[in-house]
Amino acid sequence: xxxxxxxxxxxxxxxxxxxxxxxxxxxxxxxxxxxxxxxxxxxxxxxxxxxxxxxxxxxxxxxxxxxxxxxxxxxxxxxxxxxxxxxxxxxxxxxxxxxxxxxxxxxxxxxxxxxxxxxxxxxxxxxxxxxxxxxxxxxxxxxxxxxxxxxxxxxxxxxxxxxxxxxxxxxxxxxxxxxxxxxxxxxxxxxxxxxxxxxxxxxxxxxxxxxxxxxx
Amino acid sequence: xxxxxxxxxxxxxxxxxxxxxxxxxxxxxxxxxxxxxxxxxxxxxxxxxxxxxxxxxxxxxxxxxxxxxxxxxxxxxxxxxxxxxxxxxxxxxxxxxxxxxxxxxxxxxxxxxxxxxxxxxxxxxxxxxxxxxxxxxxxxxxxxxxxxxxxxxxxxxxxxxxxxxxxxxxxxxxxxxxxxxxxxxxxxxxxxxxxxxxxxxxxxxxxxxxxxxxxxxxxxxxxxxxxxxxxxxxxxxxxxxxxxxxxxxxxxx
Numbered sequence: 267x268x269x270x271x272x273x274x275x276x277x278x279x280x281x282x283x284x285x286x287x288x289x290x291x292x293x294x295x296x297x298x299x300x301x302x303x304x305x306x307x308x309x310x311x312x313x314x315x316x317x318x319x320x321x322x323x324x325x326x327x328x329x330x331x332x333x334x335x336x337x338x339x340x341x342x343x344x345x346x347x348x349x350x351x352x353x354x355x356x357x358x359x360x361x362x363x364x365x366x367x368x369x370x371x372x373x374x375x376x377x378x379x380x381x382x383x384x385x386x387x388x389x390x391x392x393x394x395x396x397x398x399x400x401x402x403x404x405x406x407x408x409x410x411x412x413x414x415x416x417x418x419x420x421x422x423x424x425x426x427x428x429x430x431x432x433x434x435x436x437x438x439x440x441x442x443x444x445x446x447x448x449x450x451x452x453x454x455x456x457x458x459x460x461x462x463x464x465x466x467x468x469x470x471x472x473x474x475x476x477x478x479x480x481x482x
Numbered sequence: 483x484x485x486x487x488x489x490x491x492x493x494x495x496x497x498x499x500x501x502x503x504x505x506x507x508x509x510x511x512x513x514x515x516x517x518x519x520x521x522x523x524x525x526x527x528x529x530x531x532x533x534x535x536x537x538x539x540x541x542x543x544x545x546x547x548x549x550x551x552x553x554x555x556x557x558x559x560x561x562x563x564x565x566x567x568x569x570x571x572x573x574x575x576x577x578x579x580x581x582x583x584x585x586x587x588x589x590x591x592x593x594x595x596x597x598x599x600x601x602x603x604x605x606x607x608x609x610x611x612x613x614x615x616x617x618x619x620x621x622x623x624x625x626x627x628x629x630x631x632x633x634x635x636x637x638x639x640x641x642x643x644x645x646x647x648x649x650x651x652x653x654x655x656x657x658x659x660x661x662x663x664x665x666x667x668x669x670x671x672x673x674x675x676x677x678x679x680x681x682x683x684x685x686x687x688x689x690x691x692x693x694x695x696x697x698x699x700x701x702x703x704x705x706x707x708x709x710x711x712x713x714x715x716x717x718x719x720x721x722x723x724x725x726x727x728x729x730x731x732x733x734x735x
Binding site: 396401405481482 | 579598
């Protein structure tokens with residue numbers, strides 16, 4: 267017990283890094299996903315194809331590979347070669363990757379709204395942006411809540427991939443403690459930490475779903 | 483004064499010719515019923531009037547303002563963006579599937595466009611909406627979500643929502659076709675009341691009773707053209723056109 271208490275401060279420090287990456291990724295990738303989805307259903311064929319290509323590329327390769335590429339590969343690309351610190355590199359890779367998943371979720375959501383909703387909005391004089399903001403997207407949010415909740419929970423666990431960039435997130439901190447102390451207890455504590463985070467998210471999404479179900 | 487003047491309307495969906503030179507005139511306060519077999523193009527005609535569909539040729543003048551015209555060279559010219567929206571929204575529309583906004587209460591459905599499109603103050607739009615709900619007999623449902631209402635109630639809310647924009651003309655696209663028979667009465671009654679207040683109305687319908695009793699003019703369409711038009715008595719009692727005679731026989735069976 268004393269041992270567990272003694273490692274908790276360090277593990278909390280690691281959790282802070284994990285949560286930072288998690289929040290920045292969510293805050294940036296969801297809006298980006300919405301914009302991509304709107305482009306994906308737009309009238310412009312070139313835009314639709316470009317976004318499908320993007321989604322195919324980002325969903326079709328491992329996130330770990332994308333992470334390594336952004337951090338180690340980008341500096342060697344001629345002309346745009348940029349060298350990033352580990353945190354911004356991780357954010358870039360995670361946002362690009364998760365935006366592709368969110369794009370597909372939102373696209374499916376937008377396409378499930380009946381065309382009659384757009385027509386009703388149009389006969390009432392609403393323009394495209396009013397129709398999207400006030401009529402379509404609020405209904406989409408309700409539909410996509412379960413898959414978004416799923417992605418979000420996956421993201422909590424995926425953050426552990428930054429292990430490969432030698433960042434001291436929760437997983438790497440844990441691993442260091444295990445090696446230092448020859449004790450596997452930190453693994454169990456880490457599992458509890460992850461479980462608490464996902465439990466909290468599950469609870470929040472359940473509350474949201476309940477709120478949105480008021481018009482059923 | 484003519485509220486709607488449509489001349490020589492042609493409309494294709496790819497290779498399919500749906501409207502083949504339709505003329506339609508609707509005077510102020512007039513109720514026009516458009517009847518005909520399904521696939522005759524009557525809903526498409528209605529949807530062309532408020533630009534839910536764009537036409538391939540012809541002229542549409544709403545309340546003296548040109549929504550679309552066609553040059554001698556066959557070039558279709560719509561009024562520029564905002565203008566055509568302004569002209570098209572002089573007409574309120576009621577759909578077969580109601581198309582209420584499911585995430586908004588009845589009252590929110592009614593004030594959405596007055597507040598966000600016409601920029602009227604919420605309090606004023608709310609008063610207005612409540613008066614309209616009173617009129618369609620649904621004031622006590624103001625804070626209910628549409629899914630909790632019967633089809634007939636939803637359609638009455640949809641009528642009130644269209645009226646909340648103070649349209650000059652109301653278009654009804656088969657307003658009772660997706661309702662259970664026992665619910666059509668309440669919707670038809672609401673429409674009848676509206677007709678008695680001298681609202682200009684174009685009603686695409688399968689309700690021959692309504693066409694007979696409320697319409698001043700009945701238009702029979704088949705195969706994308708107006709086969710015959712006239713007063714209800716002329717159309718229902720003394721039909722000349724063979725298609726119309728066959729149509730009336732088939733629905734009376």
